[in-house]
Amino acid sequence: MGLFTKNIEMYAPVDGEMKPISESNDELFASKAMGDGLVITPMSNNIYSPIKGTIKSVFPTKHAIGIEHRGIEFLLHLGINTVELNGEGFSILVSEGDKVTPETKLGTVDFDFIKSKGMSDDVVLVCTNLDNRHLEIIEGKVYHSQKIGLVK
Template sequence: MIMGLFFNRKRSIDLFAPVAGVLEPIEKVSDEVFASKAMGDGFAIKPKSGEIYSPIDGTVTSVFPTKHAIGLKTKGNLEILVHLGIDTVELNGKGFEVFVKEGDVVSSKTKLVDVDLNFLASEKKPNDIMVIFTNLDKHALTYEAGNVNQGDKVGTVE
């Protein structure tokens, strides 16, 4: 009977800041597709550096050929899209150096990508780093907006 208690416990997933900067709700980004949560709920960070780390412990499920986005999945099958900037797909990989590949196991200490923020600025691309949960379903996302350092625990998914 006691074993049933362990199987019914909810697992929460810790969320970490992938980069130092200012964390804000996804609704504040300038791209309507993201701001309207059409891709899923999440948050964005106005970055202070271009070193982007994993926001979760999980596995890399995809690295977009244009290097502007990386798909991740937790052990509980929560899917996360880390999207680097807005309209950056148009850059065809320029300004991004990727350090992971599909199948890699990652944590908040794993660097995913270096983003050349000066290059994004020269191309007039907003540099918001977005963390989007594409299959939250019945899960609840909570996070704390404000100044964050890379690796800070910023929220949870229950």
């Protein structure tokens, strides 16, 4: 990363209570094995893009979306162990290659359904390739499209 590397602004993908990724209900995320990030306990079913970027992948089970901006890759993971639902409870509105902004609605998730299956409704945002960069995030109550941090 050079002298002219710009910060990447991050925005809340959902209304809720934000905390560090180390407080995730999933040990893989909490240990930062996938990268650094954050967790939001959602208070809404509407999911928005956490960054300005390009959709790189939508998992077939709709529980995770990959987004890239200026070489930094973000994984938005909707619920914990929700891959097991095979897409049930998820409605995703974007496809690979779509350009998105923090105002772009990515889809909806039936978090009550997820909880009824005994799964965590945590929304996890992970930066999977920070290299020499780091995250600065806020904690507490957040609202979708609110600036919540930076990749520096």
